[in-house]
Amino acid sequence: MVGGDNSTVSTSMTMSEAINHAIGEAMERDPQLTLLGQDIGAYGGTFGVYRGLFDRFGPQRVIDGPLCESGTIGFGIGIAVSGVRCIAEIEFFDFVGVAMDQIFNQAAKLHYFTGGKLTVPLTIRTPIVSRMGMGPQHSQSLEAWFMHIPGIKVVIPSQADDALGLMRTALTDPNPILFVENVRLYGRRGPVDVDADPIPFGSARVVREGTDATVVALSGMVHEAVVAADRLAERGISVEVIDPRTIVPLDMDTILTSLAKTMRLAVAHDAHKSGGFGAELAARCMEQGFDLLDAPVERVAALDVPIPCGPVLDEVYPNADRVVEAVERLMGLTR
Amino acid sequence: MTTLPVPVDEAQPGPRPTDLDADALLGLYRDMARVRALEDQVVDAFNAQLIPGSTHPCIGVEAIKAGALSTLRPDDLVLATYRGHGECLLKGISAEAIMAELMCRTTGVNKGKGGSMHLSDPSVGLVSTNAIVAGHIPMAGGVAKACQIRGTDQVVLCFFGDGAACEGEFFETLNMAQIWRVPLVLICENNGVAISVPTALSQATPDIADRARGFGMPADVVDGNDPIAVRAAVGAAVARARAGEGPSLVECKTVRWERHSAFSAGGGDPGEQRLAWQRVDPLPRFRAALTAWDVGDAATLDEIDAAARDEALAARTAAEKAPHPAPESIHEDVFAPTAP
Ligand SMILES: Cc1ncc(C[n+]2csc(CCOP(=O)(O)OP(=O)(O)O)c2C)c(N)n1
Numbered sequence: 001m002v003g004g005d006n007s008t009v010s011t012s013m014t015m016s017e018a019i020n021h022a023i024g025e026a027m028e029r030d031p032q033l034t035l036l037g038q039d040i041g042a043y044g045g046t047f048g049v050y051r052g053l054f055d056r057f058g059p060q061r062v063i064d065g066p067l068c069e070s071g072t073i074g075f076g077i078g079i080a081v082s083g084v085r086c087i088a089e090i091e092f093f094d095f096v097g098v099a100m101d102q103i104f105n106q107a108a109k110l111h112y113f114t115g116g117k118l119t120v121p122l123t124i125r126t127p128i129v130s131r132m133g134m135g136p137q138h139s140q141s142l143e144a145w146f147m148h149i150p151g152i153k154v155v156i157p158s159q160a161d162d163a164l165g166l167m168r169t170a171l172t173d174p175n176p177i178l179f180v181e182n183v184r185l186y187g188r189r190g191p192v193d194v195d196a197d198p199i200p201f202g203s204a205r206v207v208r209e210g211t212d213a214t215v216v217a218l219s220g221m222v223h224e225a226v227v228a229a230d231r232l233a234e235r236g237i238s239v240e241v242i243d244p245r246t247i248v249p250l251d252m253d254t255i256l257t258s259l260a261k262t263m264r265l266a267v268a269h270d271a272h273k274s275g276g277f278g279a280e281l282a283a284r285c286m287e288q289g290f291d292l293l294d295a296p297v298e299r300v301a302a303l304d305v306p307i308p309c310g311p312v313l314d315e316v317y318p319n320a321d322r323v324v325e326a327v328e329r330l331m332g333l334t335r
Numbered sequence: 336m337t338t339l340p341v342p343v344d345e346a347q348p349g350p351r352p353t354d355l356d357a358d359a360l361l362g363l364y365r366d367m368a369r370v371r372a373l374e375d376q377v378v379d380a381f382n383a384q385l386i387p388g389s390t391h392p393c394i395g396v397e398a399i400k401a402g403a404l405s406t407l408r409p410d411d412l413v414l415a416t417y418r419g420h421g422e423c424l425l426k427g428i429s430a431e432a433i434m435a436e437l438m439c440r441t442t443g444v445n446k447g448k449g450g451s452m453h454l455s456d457p458s459v460g461l462v463s464t465n466a467i468v469a470g471h472i473p474m475a476g477g478v479a480k481a482c483q484i485r486g487t488d489q490v491v492l493c494f495f496g497d498g499a500a501c502e503g504e505f506f507e508t509l510n511m512a513q514i515w516r517v518p519l520v521l522i523c524e525n526n527g528v529a530i531s532v533p534t535a536l537s538q539a540t541p542d543i544a545d546r547a548r549g550f551g552m553p554a555d556v557v558d559g560n561d562p563i564a565v566r567a568a569v570g571a572a573v574a575r576a577r578a579g580e581g582p583s584l585v586e587c588k589t590v591r592w593e594r595h596s597a598f599s600a601g602g603g604d605p606g607e608q609r610l611a612w613q614r615v616d617p618l619p620r621f622r623a624a625l626t627a628w629d630v631g632d633a634a635t636l637d638e639i640d641a642a643a644r645d646e647a648l649a650a651r652t653a654a655e656k657a658p659h660p661a662p663e664s665i666h667e668d669v670f671a672p673t674a675p
Binding site: 070079 | 444446447449455458463465467470474484504510670672673674
């Protein structure tokens with residue numbers, strides 16, 4: 001389905017194909033748009049997201065570079081400030097630390113400290129590789145680090161059509177963007193309307209409506225939250241599930257509107273609990289919606305231990321069971 | 336090959352360069368004098384508490400700035416460090432816009448929120464200076480890569496110090512730039528020290544140029560206090576880059592100003608360090624050469640100095656009158672506006 005039939009309004013794509021589609025069409029439109037990364041050429045990317053792009057656009061535009069994350073992002077910034085849009089890939093989210101200075105001191109600050117003279121139309125793609133048993137250096141969800149740094153937008157889709165619409169927006173935005181994918185979701189197929197408008201950043205999706213509790217979930221945990229909501233529905237508990245889709249900017253309106261209805265909030269993500277997105281969201285809800293909260297905010301997150309290898313990793317990551325337990329506590333059913 | 340700057344009183348002017356007429360030679364001197372005058376005024380303004388934070392003058396390295404920049408076309412591009420006011424001035428940012436930025440005024444080139452270490456005006460080809468040691472080096476490689484992508488024949492100069500040459504990003508850029516043969520000229524200002532750590536303790540080899548050679552990149556070592564030598568080496572590198580032959584490195588040996596910055600002494604005794612840089616001061620040395628070559632008499636050169644000082648003083652006076660940014664402006668330019 002790569003480069004799918006544009007005449008069909010609604011089609012079906014995996015998330016990987018949707019991202020590929022958005023990038024391919026942007027490269028058709030903008031003959032300078034350049035991809036940088038490792039193993040992205042003929043190999044098509046470690047997880048195959050770029051499959052076919054090398055053949056379509058050639059080695060000058062799909063550039064296999066040496067293994068150096070700082071250099072890759074730094075070159076990407078230099079290309080971008082020159083007015084040439086660039087997508088740079090970090091092969092696993094865990095490797096982002098190697099490039100951190102380029103992202104948080106350079107990409108995120110250039111527009112500000114130059115008084116707007118430089119813009120950085122750079123999209124950094126990186127996958128969360130959680131739950132695959134690759135151990136503590138290949139499993140992390142680090143999106144919260146980037147919420148802490150003004151100047152970079154953070155996109156984290158959970159399904160194919162969102163990924164398409166958000167990547168389309170990313171590829172017209174003049175700012176640095178961290179586009180966080182999820183390896184477990186790459187193969188997940190869903191309906192995609194290729195003629196739909198791009199999805200603006202800062203617009204959450206209400207995945208499922210409900211009245212008793214709100215679960216704001218990121219990436220893979222969106223699907224766990226839906227499973228939990230199904231199970232709770234059988235017991236007469238109605239859960240609203242919200243996927244913010246971008247955490248910078250964050251659509252607080254949708255979340256607070258939901259809270260006004262449910263008065264109860266749980267946040268679910270694969271990232272560690274401490275200092276995670278959930279902590280930030282809980283704080284914002286307290287600041288902006290204290291009167292809306294009937295119970296303490298629940299955080300459903302990875303435990304604060306390095307992610308181990310092997311079957312014990314299931315102990316560390318959150319799942320639908322933990323979302324159910326959190327909602328039970330919110331409802332006062334358990335303590 | 337180690338080429339330390341020659342002391343002023345031992346310097347031999349050598350033969351007059353044949354490729355530069357009197358105007359060009361005087362132009363080089365003027366460039367150096369303008370940088371010196373601006374930085375003298377900057378130090379004075381800092382001491383008068385008009386410049387917040389810190390500021391890193393390029394006093395004593397004017398020959399590098401002038402020699403290197405004199406090889407460029409107006410559409411060529413420059414990235415530099417916090418010690419880069421000279422590049423900004425010579426690339427075409429006005430002394431007033433620089434001074435006002437250092438004083439954090441709205442008339443500063445970046446509206447007064449960047450300050451001394453963050454100057455940028457892409458409209459004159461000064462892409463950016465940077466306060467993270469070596470942080471701008473891969474960016475410079477990317478700017479050069481973009482020239483390739485767009486099919487222009489522009490060249491990118493990237494200035495940095497010996498300290499920066501120890502950072503991983505420097506090595507990554509050597510490799511990437513050389514693999515892709517981007518039109519980049521790396522200019523290492525080796526002033527013998529990084530804040531307080533002398534190169535004897537920080538560099539595994541005496542010449543940083545060897546690192547570039549290790550990546551197969553052409554590299555030269557020159558006396559950085561001789562603008563003619565700098566110009567020759569950088570000019571050859573720029574010509575190679577423009578011809579599509581890829582990147583080069585030019586290491587300019589020099590001696591640092593008396594302090595690391597106006598804020599930090601940077602180890603050693605500033606008094607002794609002042610004697611050290613003044614002993615090799617590129618300005619009197621080039622002045623002597625110009626006189627020996629019959630290019631400019633004392634009166635002509637004095638006039639250039641005076642005009643440079645006037646420019647710097649006028650810049651400072653104007654900058655001092657400009658307002659600081661309004662408090663609301665802190666929220667401006669966090670993100671570039673997106674199309675509606
Ligand atoms: C990554 C980083 N580390 C440390 C510093 C603090 N610092 C600022 S300038 C400097 C010395 C740099 O020396 P060098 O590259 O030789 O340039 P010079 O200042 O001598 O011109 C240091 C350590 C910094 N700004 N960035």
